[in-house]
Amino acid sequence: MKAFTVHRGLVGPMDRANVDTDMIIPKQFLKSIKRSGFGPNLFDELRYHDEGQPGADCSQRPIKADFPLNLPRYKGASILLARKNFGCGSSREHAPWALEDYGFNALIAPSYADIFYNNCFKNGLLPVILSEEQVETLFQEMAEKEGYQLSIDLPSQTVTTDSGHVFHFELDEFRKECLLNGLDEIGLTLEEADAIKQYETQRAQQHPWVFGAIK
Amino acid sequence: MTGRTLYDKLWDSHLVKQNTDGSSLIYIDRHVLHEVTSPQAFEGLRLAGRRPWRLDTNIATPDHNISTDKSERAAGVAGMVDEVSRIQVQTLDDNCDFYGIKEFKINEMGQGIVHVMGPELGATMPGMTVVCGDSHTATHGALACLAHGIGTSEVEHVLATQCLVAKKMKNMRVTVNGQLGTGVTPKDVVLAIIGKIGTAGGNEHAIEFAGSVFRDMSIEGRMTVCNMAIEAGARVGMVAVDQKTIDYCEGRQFVPKGEMFQRAASYWQTLVSDADAVFDTEVVLHGDEIAPQVTWGTSPEMVAPVTASLPTLAEQPSEEKRKGLARALEYMGLEGGQSIQSIAVDRVFIGSCTNSRIEDMRAAAAVAKGRSVASTVKQVLVVPGSQMVKAQAEAEGLHEIFIAAGMDWREPGCSMCLAMNADKLGAGEHCASTSNRNFEGRQGNGGRTHLMSPAMAAAAAVAGHIVDVRTLMGENH
Numbered sequence: 253m254k255a256f257t258v259h260r261g262l263v264g265p266m267d268r269a270n271v272d273t274d275m276i277i278p279k280q281f282l283k284s285i286k287r288s289g290f291g292p293n294l295f296d297e298l299r300y301h302d303e304g305q306p307g308a309d310c311s312q313r314p315i316k317a318d319f320p321l322n323l324p325r326y327k328g329a330s331i332l333l334a335r336k337n338f339g340c341g342s343s344r345e346h347a348p349w350a351l352e353d354y355g356f357n358a359l360i361a362p363s364y365a366d367i368f369y370n371n372c373f374k375n376g377l378l379p380v381i382l383s384e385e386q387v388e389t390l391f392q393e394m395a396e397k398e399g400y401q402l403s404i405d406l407p408s409q410t411v412t413t414d415s416g417h418v419f420h421f422e423l424d425e426f427r428k429e430c431l432l433n434g435l436d437e438i439g440l441t442l443e444e445a446d447a448i449k450q451y452e453t454q455r456a457q458q459h460p461w462v463f464g465a466i467k
Numbered sequence: 468m469t470g471r472t473l474y475d476k477l478w479d480s481h482l483v484k485q486n487t488d489g490s491s492l493i494y495i496d497r498h499v500l501h502e503v504t505s506p507q508a509f510e511g512l513r514l515a516g517r518r519p520w521r522l523d524t525n526i527a528t529p530d531h532n533i534s535t536d537k538s539e540r541a542a543g544v545a546g547m548v549d550e551v552s553r554i555q556v557q558t559l560d561d562n563c564d565f566y567g568i569k570e571f572k573i574n575e576m577g578q579g580i581v582h583v584m585g586p587e588l589g590a591t592m593p594g595m596t597v598v599c600g601d602s603h604t605a606t607h608g609a610l611a612c613l614a615h616g617i618g619t620s621e622v623e624h625v626l627a628t629q630c631l632v633a634k635k636m637k638n639m640r641v642t643v644n645g646q647l648g649t650g651v652t653p654k655d656v657v658l659a660i661i662g663k664i665g666t667a668g669g670n671e672h673a674i675e676f677a678g679s680v681f682r683d684m685s686i687e688g689r690m691t692v693c694n695m696a697i698e699a700g701a702r703v704g705m706v707a708v709d710q711k712t713i714d715y716c717e718g719r720q721f722v723p724k725g726e727m728f729q730r731a732a733s734y735w736q737t738l739v740s741d742a743d744a745v746f747d748t749e750v751v752l753h754g755d756e757i758a759p760q761v762t763w764g765t766s767p768e769m770v771a772p773v774t775a776s777l778p779t780l781a782e783q784p785s786e787e788k789r790k791g792l793a794r795a796l797e798y799m800g801l802e803g804g805q806s807i808q809s810i811a812v813d814r815v816f817i818g819s820c821t822n823s824r825i826e827d828m829r830a831a832a833a834v835a836k837g838r839s840v841a842s843t844v845k846q847v848l849v850v851p852g853s854q855m856v857k858a859q860a861e862a863e864g865l866h867e868i869f870i871a872a873g874m875d876w877r878e879p880g881c882s883m884c885l886a887m888n889a890d891k892l893g894a895g896e897h898c899a900s901t902s903n904r905n906f907e908g909r910q911g912n913g914g915r916t917h918l919m920s921p922a923m924a925a926a927a928a929v930a931g932h933i934v935d936v937r938t939l940m941g942e943n944h
């Protein structure tokens with residue numbers, strides 16, 4: 253997995269609450285059997301006038317010029333500033349894949365849906381949680397200044413603005429370690445193979461019906 | 468020591484290792500796979516040179532993007548018209564064949580929507596941890612399982628290790644006391660709960676549904692409720708074991724028989740919250756006060772009793788709320804203050820893992836019987852949740868009722884719940900739907916979804932607009 257330590261980049265807005273995974277990447281793109289290539293279809297319905305089809309060349313499609321991320325000033329944004337309960341809805345990991353493929357390295361919002369939040373970490377995408385007031389401050393600063401950038405420091409768990417704010421954010425120790433070092437979580441779990449086997453042996457004695465049922 | 472909740476018990480009995488950083492390794496008993504969220508996981512497994520940890524835990528079926536059209540389905544995978552979808556279903560078949568994973572293939576008896584299939588085959592049993600790359604996995608919690616959706620990286624993690632790295636959630640109990648009135652169904656109960664706590668109300672919590680309404684409810688009804696825990700923000704929804712749970716499981720394909728069943732059942736009886744268990748969050752509703760519910764907006768929390776009118780911009784407490792409401796009304800093509808029953812419907816969808824079990828089919832058929840679909844309604848899709856539901860419904864003659872009323876009786880799959888196949892809404896069309904999500908574009912680009920119960924959806928089909936099913940129930944027809 254891709255590691256994340258510090259990042260400084262242009263901020264782009266997604267100024268609405270409860271952005272769901274269908275909005276992030278509509279279902280027709282879930283037919284792919286690949287992990288990559290979803291970036292051009294990120295926020296597809298909000299971004300284009302026509303209905304997107306898998307495999308179509310998005311550079312030829314009519315764009316909705318007033319959709320914020322289509323504005324020239326947000327071109328190349330790598331930090332997405334969003335509102336509460338971002339990523340609600342389905343478990344599709346295509347949502348973080350699309351955000352990452354588009355070029356985002358980090359997200360900032362007051363809250364995220366649980367499964368989406370979890371999925372971000374598996375893809376080197378840092379979902380920062382700040383308070384609603386702090387997020388509001390960032391939205392205001394961004395509106396006022398073209399080319400608005402932020403610095404995100406994972407080791408010290410801070411978001412720093414050029415105007416001098418330093419906002420601290422919380423996250424789990426385990427997730428932080430994995431992201432900082434780009435660790436392979438499956439490899440880590442397999443180091444516990446003995447503990448897993450021991451659990452299985454004991455469970456097979458207690459609840460034997462759980463094993464061997466499906467053939 | 469204070470008592471433990473059902474969730475605490477399920478968690479404790481699956482704990483492989485507690486790490487010092489607060490994370491835990493949790494053992495997974497049952498893993499359900501489908502075509503959409505598994506291909507990248509299998510590919511990851513292959514690239515890393517790994518193999519599944521255990522085979523007898525996995526069960527797979529295609530459901531999300533297959534056609535529900537009889538003639539297209541008859542030709543199997545090879546006959547799938549959409550090339551990209553065909554490759555995805557073929558990939559599931561290939562992966563399952565390669566690794567030796569049990570799959571109920573496209574037209575096999577047993578195939579169905581993952582969350583209908585698992586419980587009906589007895590692949591899901593009380594006390595298990597159940598995961599699937601689909602957020603509505605909470606459905607299985609109706610059988611007192613710890614069941615939740617996972618992303619594709621976690622699908623790969625479970626395949627390779629039979630475990631997940633997890634963090635314990637908080638306990639929430641939603642108690643619904645009293646009794647439900649006539650025409651009020653499990654779907655109305657869960658929509659009323661979401662209306663009360665909001666779509667983020669259950670974030671970071673596992674919800675246990677308790678109280679007389681759930682004790683009186685059938686197991687299938689409990690599945691409908693647990694299914695939509697995710698729309699209330701919770702990954703997990705559960706109901707404690709009672710005699711109904713045990714009776715439901717007995718005799719199903721993968722459930723043990725004889726002495727082993729007795730042994731399992733006596734363990735299952737312990738899967739209830741202790742009387743002195745403490746919940747982090749408690750919510751209480753009264754069943755007698757719940758009317759049939761309908762969503763009018765673009766989030767499941769935008770819900771109201773069928774007898775109500777839409778909220779108005781003027782009564783919103785904040786600018787943010789006003790903006791959100793204005794956006795939803797614009798998308799839905801509705802006016803604030805308009806009565807819910809004045810909303811005309813263009814299409815009706817009866818199906819999805821929320822409401823496609825045999826009881827749902829019976830409830831819809833009871834309303835459709837002797838009536839006809841309104842001439843203004845373009846299409847009514849009735850999509851059974853599985854091959855077994857379909858066979859049972861046909862044995863009872865329900866399909867004939869639907870067909871006589873002018874409805875389409877389809878092949879099992881997710882269908883217009885997420886519109887990955889050809890079943891979808893056109894832009895601007897209103898749909899009375901028994902599914903679980905009314906997000907913008909969920910049922911087709913520009914489509915407008917109104918969530919409701921199967922009886923209410925069937926009533927909307929015959930009336931041509933949203934209508935209180937209770938007014939039809941006394942009628943002679």
Ligand code: SF4
Pocket residue numbers: 530531580581582601603819820821880881884885902903
């Ligand atoms: S019916 Fe809908 S919610 Fe259920 S598994 Fe299928 S797509 Fe997901």
